[in-house]
Amino acid sequence: MSFERLEAIRKSISESEVDALLVTHPVNRRYLSGFDGSSGLLLISCNQSYLITDFRYLEQAEKQAEAFTIIRRHDELYPGLAEIINQNGWKKIGFEAKQLIYDSYREMTEKVKSQWVPLTDTVEKLRMVKNAAELTVMSKGAAQLDRAFSHLLTLIRPGVSERQLALELEIFLLRAGAEEKSFKFIVASGPRGALPHGVATEKTMMVGEMVTLDFGAVFDGYATDMTRTVCLGKPDQLQLSIYELVRKAQAEAAKAVGPQKNTKEIDSVARDIIEQRGYGDNFGHGLGHGIGLETHEAPTLSQLSDTILEPGMVVTIEPGVYLPGLGGVRIEDMVYVTETGAHSMTTSTRELIII
Numbered sequence: 081m082s083f084e085r086l087e088a089i090r091k092s093i094s095e096s097e098v099d100a101l102l103v104t105h106p107v108n109r110r111y112l113s114g115f116d117g118s119s120g121l122l123l124i125s126c127n128q129s130y131l132i133t134d135f136r137y138l139e140q141a142e143k144q145a146e147a148f149t150i151i152r153r154h155d156e157l158y159p160g161l162a163e164i165i166n167q168n169g170w171k172k173i174g175f176e177a178k179q180l181i182y183d184s185y186r187e188m189t190e191k192v193k194s195q196w197v198p199l200t201d202t203v204e205k206l207r208m209v210k211n212a213a214e215l216t217v218m219s220k221g222a223a224q225l226d227r228a229f230s231h232l233l234t235l236i237r238p239g240v241s242e243r244q245l246a247l248e249l250e251i252f253l254l255r256a257g258a259e260e261k262s263f264k265f266i267v268a269s270g271p272r273g274a275l276p277h278g279v280a281t282e283k284t285m286m287v288g289e290m291v292t293l294d295f296g297a298v299f300d301g302y303a304t305d306m307t308r309t310v311c312l313g314k315p316d317q318l319q320l321s322i323y324e325l326v327r328k329a330q331a332e333a334a335k336a337v338g339p340q341k342n343t344k345e346i347d348s349v350a351r352d353i354i355e356q357r358g359y360g361d362n363f364g365h366g367l368g369h370g371i372g373l374e375t376h377e378a379p380t381l382s383q384l385s386d387t388i389l390e391p392g393m394v395v396t397i398e399p400g401v402y403l404p405g406l407g408g409v410r411i412e413d414m415v416y417v418t419e420t421g422a423h424s425m426t427t428s429t430r431e432l433i434i435i
């Protein structure tokens with residue numbers, strides 16, 4: 081698999097008119113090489129591919145990164161880097177501008193005299209389109225989120241704290257084979273539902289409150305993410321109408337996803353529906369985001385985005401309406417783009433569940 085990816089990145093490298101690319105972002109390194117240790121750099125040109133790592137990982141790197149020449153890193157990184165660059169006669173080296181912190185950049189450019197070219201999203205662009213194996217892994221992970229949600233429904237009741245739910249959720253997902261949480265779970269009940277990122281607290285849930293649950297976990301390296309909002313007891317008119325509004329915006333936006341569709345236009349589908357009802361200001365975030373090795377990755381779905389969707393891309397569709405002091409509703413699915421439209425990986429009902 082890493083051979084295919086190497087071929088693709090080499091095409092980008094030659095289009096960027098550099099002799100080689102230095103990959104410092106661990107996720108991009110894993111994506112291109114297969115090596116998932118905690119430390120290592122890649123240097124890739126049209127005909128060479130090096131993985132520089134330290135003593136701890138030499139054996140693992142040899143096994144995982146079969147397409148790469150493994151180079152042992154000594155205490156100081158840069159003399160070794162300079163040696164490889166000089167040996168190959170490379171003049172222009174691309175680096176990941178978004179990923180290198182200023183101090184490292186300064187040291188690197190002082191110690192390795194090359195022409196350093198900042199590149200943006202070179203590997204991230206490749207990562208946007210998932211192959212069949214990646215889609216399978218992510219679909220299986222998403223199915224675990226659906227199972228976890230069903231399990232949660234048996235635990236939600238008045239008097240239970242948000243944290244208790246978050247803890248149960250985490251245990252359930254780890255037992256189901258997750259490596260870790262994708263992010264701090266959001267369990268936002270009652271007025272806290274107005275906080276789009278209301279991480280679980282000690283607050284207990286009460287009758288008459290809506291509860292927004294936003295959670296995800298990493299399975300085989302790939303993140304998953306989903307949100308549902310449920311109601312404890314009978315919803316009032318406002319809760320019901322906000323819920324139906326978000327549900328409609330989410331369903332229509334998910335239906336609009338497909339190949340050749342522009343991300344901004346898909347955001348507009350949900351935004352227009354919410355704006356028409358006067359709640360535009362209460363939907364203050366983008367519609368969704370790409371997801372894969374990272375929970376938030378390209379492409380973004382928002383008014384500022386401008387990506388044409390392709391088969392194999394996986395994005396979240398997650399509109400929300402937040403009413404300060406009262407509460408909020410968000411519904412989120414992970415969907416992937418097919419040859420003809422889109423398919424939702426998370427399948428739990430989007431009808432309002434009344435507990």
Ligand SMILES: [Mn+2]
Nearest residue numbers: 305396398412
């Ligand atoms: Mn999300």
